Amino acid sequence: MATAQRVTLSDGATTWTVIDRSFSLVEPVEAYLEYGRQVDFRPNTTRAYAQSLAQWWSFLEETGTSWDAVKLHDFGDFISALRYGELASPIRELRPRPVLSDGTVNLRLRAVMSFYRYQADSGADAAPFLWKQAQVRSGRYMSFLEHVARRNPQKRATIRIRPARRAVPVLAPTTIDALYEAESVYDPAHAEWDGDLRYRFLWALLAESGMRIGEALSLQHRDWNTGVGGASARVAIVSRAHPHGLSAKSGEREVHIGSRLDRLYADYVWWLCDRGADVALDDWESSYIFCNVMRDPLFAPLRTESVYAHLRSMKQRVAGLPNPMTPHWFRHTHATALLLAGSPVHTVSRRLGHASVQTTMNIYGHVTEDAELSSVANWREYVSGWEYPNV
CATH class of the missing domain: 1.10.443.10 (Intergrase catalytic core)
Incomplete structure (x- = not known):
């Protein structure tokens, strides 16, 4: 299965990348992570994204799916595999119990969505259904000349997980x-x-x-x-x-x-x-x-x-x-x-x-x-x- 690999650069700094099950560098993921390094992703962010994308790549390897030919149901299956801990397990329970919270699953999915957003902005025709054009409006109030303003529509994710809000722990x-x-x-x-x-x-x-x-x-x-x-x-x-x-x-x-x-x-x-x-x-x-x-x-x-x-x-x-x-x-x-x-x-x-x-x-x-x-x-x-x- 794909894994996140720690890398020490020539200047002594630490970063992360993803290698597939044949121990080869996953080029599309590395291109995205290199973009993140150029725009100053924090080391912990790079690590978290690499780990999430390694899980996504493992899922693609297990299902025999090409990263640029995924369908909507693939993301649903990936979310389910994350939630119930079935990515690295050949056993499927009849009534599985969640092993990851919705919040954690959402963080993993966010990295994958960001990866595809980067690929789309780079001209790759991969998973175009993940994003829709939406006109952004700031509340109900509209200025006097709002109707003549030229506002570019923004891309919004079509897949979202809304985790239940949990109480923040407080120490006495x-x-x-x-x-x-x-x-x-x-x-x-x-x-x-x-x-x-x-x-x-x-x-x-x-x-x-x-x-x-x-x-x-x-x-x-x-x-x-x-x-x-x-x-x-x-x-x-x-x-x-x-x-x-x-x-x-x-x-x-x-x-x-x-x-x-x-x-x-x-x-x-x-x-x-x-x-x-x-x-x-x-x-x-x-x-x-x-x-x-x-x-x-x-x-x-x-x-x-x-x-x-x-x-x-x-x-x-x-x-x-x-x-x-x-x-x-x-x-x-x-x-x-x-x-x-x-x-x-x-x-x-x-x-x-x-x-x-x-x-x-x-x-x-x-x-x-x-x-x-x-x-x-x-x-x-x-x-x-x-x-x-x-x-």
């Missing part, structure tokens, strides 16, 4: 506090932090900034601008090549940070220095904030996989941590708390780095003043538990 303040305490606590008798301060700082950064895990792990010390004279600290999220392929998914932006978290960063810097980071690192400014401190290579960038593995271990130690919890739950919690506290949607959208306010509304439009979320309705009260002694 007590749960976050319990995780902090399990990671590291301040010992006033010895004026030092006991435990792994690195992870306490990481969870605090995710919870108080709304960053994605990839954005946090991509931070270098030069990106953290400490506040002076009462001004808030500013953290720059910068797009740059990362040894592990991480990237700033939403592009570059600046996030303002409160004084508590800024002080915790200062404590963390001293914590690293106590472990020899200031001696081992030749270029402190360009070194990564979150790094290895327990194993070799020391002070090398921390991997996402290591964070997830650590969180799994913490679920065994901290009562109340939900089993499905991921680092992204901190981002959901941050956004939900800000919206419930009355922050304008456009402000929350900019802080999260969303492409548009509509993206924020699509995810968090359901947020209301219900009893389940009342504990995070006031952001100041929410972060009060994150205060720690002055050191």
Whole structure:
């Protein structure tokens, strides 16, 4: 079956492509992915699209269908195979149960649709039924001279999956506090932090900034601008090549940070220095904030996989941590708390780095003043538990 193949370029950057079951490069897919690289697809986007298109190519190989001769029913069969996990399985259940959510299936299908959209724009006569010409109108209001405006019709997909909206997971303040305490606590008798301060700082950064895990792990010390004279600290999220392929998914932006978290960063810097980071690192400014401190290579960038593995271990130690919890739950919690506290949607959208306010509304439009979320309705009260002694 076709697979997504990781490729290391001459400059050290990582990208992805698709090879078929005979281990040959899938040229039409590679042409599309190369187009994506030229228009600055994020590394994670390229990877996700490559994996989705590898599944599509496996489906075509299994059914003996040429990519440029597909019919409408082929897409329906592909959606069904994705939903019920039948792509790589010769077994077909009489009453199959879904193994992928509609949202996940929709993401896979979006990559395939984008591939065919590119091929159509390049002049290929493949699956023309996937797109229809539609005149776009912005609401019911029409300007005085709207009837003489020459607006080009836009292509719209004819195949869509509308997944049911799911509740956004939110962590309670007590749960976050319990995780902090399990990671590291301040010992006033010895004026030092006991435990792994690195992870306490990481969870605090995710919870108080709304960053994605990839954005946090991509931070270098030069990106953290400490506040002076009462001004808030500013953290720059910068797009740059990362040894592990991480990237700033939403592009570059600046996030303002409160004084508590800024002080915790200062404590963390001293914590690293106590472990020899200031001696081992030749270029402190360009070194990564979150790094290895327990194993070799020391002070090398921390991997996402290591964070997830650590969180799994913490679920065994901290009562109340939900089993499905991921680092992204901190981002959901941050956004939900800000919206419930009355922050304008456009402000929350900019802080999260969303492409548009509509993206924020699509995810968090359901947020209301219900009893389940009342504990995070006031952001100041929410972060009060994150205060720690002055050191």
